[in-house]
Amino acid sequence: MFDYKLLSALAAVTEQAGFERAAQVLGLSQSAVSQRIKLLEARVGQPVLVRATPPVPTEIGRRLLNHVQQVRLLERDLQGQVPALDEEGMPQRLRIALNADSLATWWAAAVGDFCTARGVLLDLVVEDQDVGLKRMRAGEVAACVCGSERPVAGARSLPLGAMRYLALASPGFVERHFPDGFVAGQLAQTPALVYGPDDLLQHRYLAELGIEGGFLHHLCPSSEGFLRMAEHGLGWGLVPALQARTQLASGTLVQLLPERWIDVPLYWHHWRHGGQLLSDLTDHLARQAARWLVA
Amino acid sequence: MFDYKLLSALAAVTEQAGFERAAQVLGLSQSAVSQRIKLLEARVGQPVLVRATPPVPTEIGRRLLNHVQQVRLLERDLQGQVPALDEEGMPQRLRIALNADSLATWWAAAVGDFCTARGVLLDLVVEDQDVGLKRMRAGEVAACVCGSERPVAGARSLPLGAMRYLALASPGFVERHFPDGFVAGQLAQTPALVYGPDDLLQHRYLAELGIEGGFLHHLCPSSEGFLRMAEHGLGWGLVPALQARTQLASGTLVQLLPERWIDVPLYWHHWRHGGQLLSDLTDHLARQAARWLVA
Numbered sequence: 001m002f003d004y005k006l007l008s009a010l011a012a013v014t015e016q017a018g019f020e021r022a023a024q025v026l027g028l029s030q031s032a033v034s035q036r037i038k039l040l041e042a043r044v045g046q047p048v049l050v051r052a053t054p055p056v057p058t059e060i061g062r063r064l065l066n067h068v069q070q071v072r073l074l075e076r077d078l079q080g081q082v083p084a085l086d087e088e089g090m091p092q093r094l095r096i097a098l099n100a101d102s103l104a105t106w107w108a109a110a111v112g113d114f115c116t117a118r119g120v121l122l123d124l125v126v127e128d129q130d131v132g133l134k135r136m137r138a139g140e141v142a143a144c145v146c147g148s149e150r151p152v153a154g155a156r157s158l159p160l161g162a163m164r165y166l167a168l169a170s171p172g173f174v175e176r177h178f179p180d181g182f183v184a185g186q187l188a189q190t191p192a193l194v195y196g197p198d199d200l201l202q203h204r205y206l207a208e209l210g211i212e213g214g215f216l217h218h219l220c221p222s223s224e225g226f227l228r229m230a231e232h233g234l235g236w237g238l239v240p241a242l243q244a245r246t247q248l249a250s251g252t253l254v255q256l257l258p259e260r261w262i263d264v265p266l267y268w269h270h271w272r273h274g275g276q277l278l279s280d281l282t283d284h285l286a287r288q289a290a291r292w293l294v295a
Numbered sequence: 296m297f298d299y300k301l302l303s304a305l306a307a308v309t310e311q312a313g314f315e316r317a318a319q320v321l322g323l324s325q326s327a328v329s330q331r332i333k334l335l336e337a338r339v340g341q342p343v344l345v346r347a348t349p350p351v352p353t354e355i356g357r358r359l360l361n362h363v364q365q366v367r368l369l370e371r372d373l374q375g376q377v378p379a380l381d382e383e384g385m386p387q388r389l390r391i392a393l394n395a396d397s398l399a400t401w402w403a404a405a406v407g408d409f410c411t412a413r414g415v416l417l418d419l420v421v422e423d424q425d426v427g428l429k430r431m432r433a434g435e436v437a438a439c440v441c442g443s444e445r446p447v448a449g450a451r452s453l454p455l456g457a458m459r460y461l462a463l464a465s466p467g468f469v470e471r472h473f474p475d476g477f478v479a480g481q482l483a484q485t486p487a488l489v490y491g492p493d494d495l496l497q498h499r500y501l502a503e504l505g506i507e508g509g510f511l512h513h514l515c516p517s518s519e520g521f522l523r524m525a526e527h528g529l530g531w532g533l534v535p536a537l538q539a540r541t542q543l544a545s546g547t548l549v550q551l552l553p554e555r556w557i558d559v560p561l562y563w564h565h566w567r568h569g570g571q572l573l574s575d576l577t578d579h580l581a582r583q584a585a586r587w588l589v590a
Contacts, residue, residue, distance in 0.1 A: 016492065021492060050347070050348075052345070052347030052348055052351075053345070053347055053351050056347075056348055100517055100520075103515070103517045103519070103520030103523070104517060104519035104520055104523065105523070107520065107523065108520065108523035108524045108526065108527040108529060109523070109527055111529075112524070112527030112528055112529050113527075113528075115529055116471070116528055116529065121486060121511060121512065121513050122513045122514070122515070122524075122529070123513070123514045124513070124514055124515045124516065124517070124520065125516070126516050126517050126520075176411075191416060197311065197316060216416060217416065218416050218417045218418070218419070219417070219418045219419055220398070220417070220419045221419065221420070221421050222395055222398045222399060222419070222421050222518065222519075223517065223519050223520075224398070224399035224517075224518050224519035225395075225398035225399055225402065225403065225419065225421075228398070228399065228400070228402065228403035228404070229403045229407070229417075231403065232403040232404055232407030232408075233407055233408075233411055234403060234406075234407055234410055234411065234417070
């Protein structure tokens with residue numbers, strides 16, 4: 001069998017984004033971790049990590065990590081069946097990547113009872129919906145919620161439904177920029193809110209209104225900060241309908257064009273041989289997601 | 296004078312975290328950006344970037360970036376005085392690093408009117424309060440809100456006040472884990488919420504209760520997600536009092552120990568020669584921050 005001491009070192013360095021922190025987590029010296037990685041590289045005959053800040057797995061390193069992730073999930077099952085194996089008696093952990101807007105809205109409501117009932121601890125990783133799959137491919141997470149349907153090798157994807165995004169701004173913002181009523185053509189000269197360089201929702205919205213090219217915008221890489229900036233009149237932006245219920249009800253945010261929204265489909269990606277716990281969580285999400293996401 | 300075409304290329308590669316995106320922003324080919332970096336390195340006689348993913352500035356690279364940041368701030372002033380210089384007629388941009396909890400709570404309320412009145416667009420970068428200063432030192436941001444008082448060379452720090460964090464959980468969570476009343480000693484066996492590996496607030500809280508060592512926890516690197524997870528009974532955690540007002544009022548979250556909280560002081564770091572706009576924003580924050588932060 002593989003030497004899992006070496007593979008665990010690789011997983012720790014990648015997951016903790018550095019040798020120093022990996023050593024802390026493993027309870028080893030940094031040079032011991034370094035030795036294990038070198039030994040692993042000697043065994044596989046090629047580098048498994050690019051020594052950058054943070055260290056990045058090579059192609060072969062990614063395949064090894066993917067394998068570690070799957071073995072961990074299988075170990076979890078076995079611990080459930082043979083409790084004595086679980087030396088530390090610790091609750092089970094699931095490492096999951098998801099987009100910030102899911103985490104800010106429906107995620108906790110959907111999984112709260114499941115995690116409590118099954119004693120699961122979550123290690124959540126926030127990734128843009130378009131890049132979360134990279135974490136799966138790298139074997140760093142057991143599952144991910146993201147915007148692409150196509151599963152990575154060894155995994156399955158389940159459609160959860162779509163998040164509906166509404167173009168919102170404060171009434172003061174609308175009054176200031178559109179005193180004579182909303183004019184779509186002026187939207188490019190009106191400050192928008194953009195989550196980050198990978199967020200193209202506002203671009204899509206403008207393109208659908210026939211507006212191409214650049215537009216004024218703030219960058220705000222925080223789901224909650226985005227909402228706060230909209231409320232305080234800094235810009236207009238596409239906000240999950242789920243997140244703005246209170247604001248829409250109280251009128252602190254209003255829709256720019258009530259008949260025009262963007263639905264972003266979300267998929268649950270999980271390892272095919274991910275064990276019973278992951279499979280149960282998948283079934284749970286399949287039943288629950290429709291309470292928050294649109295069909 | 297320096298060749299600012301070359302320095303802008305360095306700034307773009309660092310700020311955009313890659314050559315490809317830097318090229319897009321600069322409207323150049325990727326090889327042109329690469330050429331500019333190489334030319335800059337030939338001029339200064341040493342590497343300015345470590346070619347990692349993402350590229351990381353070297354010590355000399357950081358000093359150059361710091362200089363670029365300060366020149367940009369001075370240019371902004373000049374554009375205000377000589378509007379014709381501002382070729383594109385674009386609003387002014389300020390790039391600011393701040394902690395996620397500030398962005399999720401008081402930030403937009405504090406700066407909204409200022410940015411609207413002065414036509415400022417914000418490029419916000421979310422950094423843990425203990426690491427935001429690295430962005431200043433690297434010359435990547437004009438200012439930052441963070442937890443350390445000591446300014447970097449060329450900058451000043453202004454105390455803004457402190458964010459108060461309360462240890463909160465849902466009533467169901469408290470009932471489930473402490474059916475016979477709260478017992479501090481049992482807290483380590485009760486799932487906590489931790490924002491990420493750099494978040495030591497829960498550790499501090501436990502240490503102040505005399506509990507040392509590890510404790511059960513979820514990892515949730517999202518300010519809003521953290522609150523959602525507490526509301527849905529996944530764990531207890533330290534939440535900004537500002538963020539949980541509604542939940543405390545409605546009783547969906549309760550304090551574990553009403554007389555025990557943690558105050559985290561925040562400082563505004565800004566370049567000393569950062570120009571009039573940054574200096575006005577600093578004065579504005581000095582007057583406003585006390586509305587949200589405690590003395």
